[in-house]
Amino acid sequence: xxxxxxxxxxxxxxxxxxxxxxxxxxxxxxxxxxxxxxxxxxxxxxxxxxxxxxxxxxxxxxxxxxxxxxxxxxxxxxxxxxxxxxxxxxxxxxxxxxxxxxxxxxxxxxxxxxxxxxxxxxxxxxxxxxxxxxxxxxxxxxxxxxxxxxxxxxxxxxxxxxxxxxxxxxxxxxxxxxxx
Amino acid sequence: xxxxxxxxxxxxxxxxxxxxxxxxxxxxxxxxxxxxxxxxxxxxxxxxxxxxxxxxxxxxxxxxxxxxxxxxxxxxxxxxxxxxxxxxxxxxxxxxxxxxxxxxxxxxxxxxxxxxxxxxxxxxxxxxxxxxxxxxxxxxxxxxxxxxxxxxxxxxxxxxxxxxxxxxxxxxxxxxxxxx
DNA sequence: TGCCATGTAAAACGATCACTTTACATTCGC
DNA sequence: GCGAATGTAAAGTGATCGTTTTACATGGCA
Numbered sequence: 001x002x003x004x005x006x007x008x009x010x011x012x013x014x015x016x017x018x019x020x021x022x023x024x025x026x027x028x029x030x031x032x033x034x035x036x037x038x039x040x041x042x043x044x045x046x047x048x049x050x051x052x053x054x055x056x057x058x059x060x061x062x063x064x065x066x067x068x069x070x071x072x073x074x075x076x077x078x079x080x081x082x083x084x085x086x087x088x089x090x091x092x093x094x095x096x097x098x099x100x101x102x103x104x105x106x107x108x109x110x111x112x113x114x115x116x117x118x119x120x121x122x123x124x125x126x127x128x129x130x131x132x133x134x135x136x137x138x139x140x141x142x143x144x145x146x147x148x149x150x151x152x153x154x155x156x157x158x159x160x161x162x163x164x165x166x167x168x169x170x171x172x173x174x175x176x177x178x179x180x
Numbered sequence: 181x182x183x184x185x186x187x188x189x190x191x192x193x194x195x196x197x198x199x200x201x202x203x204x205x206x207x208x209x210x211x212x213x214x215x216x217x218x219x220x221x222x223x224x225x226x227x228x229x230x231x232x233x234x235x236x237x238x239x240x241x242x243x244x245x246x247x248x249x250x251x252x253x254x255x256x257x258x259x260x261x262x263x264x265x266x267x268x269x270x271x272x273x274x275x276x277x278x279x280x281x282x283x284x285x286x287x288x289x290x291x292x293x294x295x296x297x298x299x300x301x302x303x304x305x306x307x308x309x310x311x312x313x314x315x316x317x318x319x320x321x322x323x324x325x326x327x328x329x330x331x332x333x334x335x336x337x338x339x340x341x342x343x344x345x346x347x348x349x350x351x352x353x354x355x356x357x358x359x360x
Numbered sequence: 361t362g363c364c365a366t367g368t369a370a371a372a373c374g375a376t377c378a379c380t381t382t383a384c385a386t387t388c389g390c
Numbered sequence: 391g392c393g394a395a396t397g398t399a400a401a402g403t404g405a406t407c408g409t410t411t412t413a414c415a416t417g418g419c420a
Contacts (some may be wrong), residue, residue: 001359003397009308010373011315017283018282018283018284019201019279019280019282019283019284020278021199021200021201021202022281022284023205024376024377024378025377025378025379026377034398035377035397035398035400036378036380036398036399037398038396038398039379040379041397046378046379047375047380048344067353079267082224088281090279091278091279095229095271095331095334095335096276098271098334098335099199099201099270099271099276099334100199100201100202100276100280101202102197102198102199102270103197103199104198104199104202113262113335114215115287116332116335116336116346117335119266121181137343137346140340141344141347143328144324144328144329144332144340144343144347145321145324145325145328145330146330147331148324148325148326148329149328150294150325150329151272151325153290154275155278155293155296156296158322163317163320164324167321167325167334167351170350171351172353178226180306183366183367197387204407204408205407205409206406206407213367213368214367214368215367216409217367217368217369218366218367219406219409221366221367225408225409226409
């Protein structure tokens with residue numbers, strides 16, 4: 001892995017544990033052992049590194065969702081459960097960045113909005129696969145459960161993910177019987 | 181209103197717009213016009229003010245939920261919709277504080293966890309009222325929808341709250357037919 | 361009247377911030 | 391073997407951070 005990727009991975013860990021604004025560049029670079037000079041060569045600024053971290057984080061998570069098969073909606077929550085078990089449950093890093101940089105860095109706010117639209121679209125495809133036809137309203141509801149589970153897990157325990165998966169199942173089943 | 185309440189109200193607005201860590205004490209005190217000396221007389225430290233803001237915010241929101249009546253679960257989302265229309269949708273301030281101060285101020289993390297437990301308990305009472313008997317699993321699911329709606333509204337529009345209310349209705353109805 | 365509580369204004373504290381610069385080591389294609 | 395690229399180490403930039411301090415104004419209560 002090249003230096004740039006190392007820096008992104010290390011910075012991701014630092015931001016995840018301590019937030020984005022409440023940490024200095026030295027602490028951000030410590031996990032990767034990079035110097036501040038290398039930071040500004042590669043990313044131009046601290047905020048440039050933040051943007052790179054968010055891009056990578058979104059790609060990494062979306063890549064986890066790739067295994068299609070039976071119960072595509074339920075697999076969403078399987079992936080979330082595994083992800084949170086690995087990374088720890090501290091709330092969605094993208095939304096955390098959005099709220100910390102609101103009013104300070106519009107590029108970050110815009111990026112996160114676009115990423116969430118992309119994610120909601122992915123859920124829409126899975127809902128359509130489960131139902132046999134698209135159902136944007138149901139997709140939104142499943143998305144709500146997903147974001148709720150991610151947020152709630154930071155103040156609860158991981159069993160909350162199963163509650164979300166079960167709720168999604170009930171909603172999908174209700175939609176199926178409504179339009180059979 | 182006394183000075184202390186003014187400072188809390190002003191600081192709440194500042195934190196809401198710009199986050200907790202990415203803002204200096206001068207900007208926090210600007211809305212109330214208080215001096216830094218008064219800040220440290222009343223709250224001891226910047227973090228002390230943050231704690232007071234979070235306590236007040238939780239009490240204010242819980243007070244909004246007090247009107248009981250028909251459809252106690254649906255009224256949760258009515259209150260949320262009204263709240264977000266007034267305050268703007270930037271994610272739950274309590275969870276935002278939790279994630280920004282994780283690893284830096286344990287008192288804040290502990291406070292938010294307790295507040296969320298209290299809120300989940302309130303939902304449990306409403307679910308019991310709607311169903312005629314307690315259903316902790318359903319209460320958890322409604323809570324998920326609530327937190328999901330709060331989070332999602334920051335990157336979507338307020339119509340997402342209606343989607344959450346509708347999903348909660350479906351879940352309650354499913355629970356009702358399951359155990360009639 | 362006199363006094364204490366409560367407030368603002370403003371300067372100063374050392375620490376830390378994001379960022380730049382200088383100096384030097386290493387690797388690699390040519 | 392040599393120059394260019396890429397890296398670390400470390401000092402220094404001015405700005406801003408949270409906090410303390412000094413000085414002074416105001417008000418209600420004894």
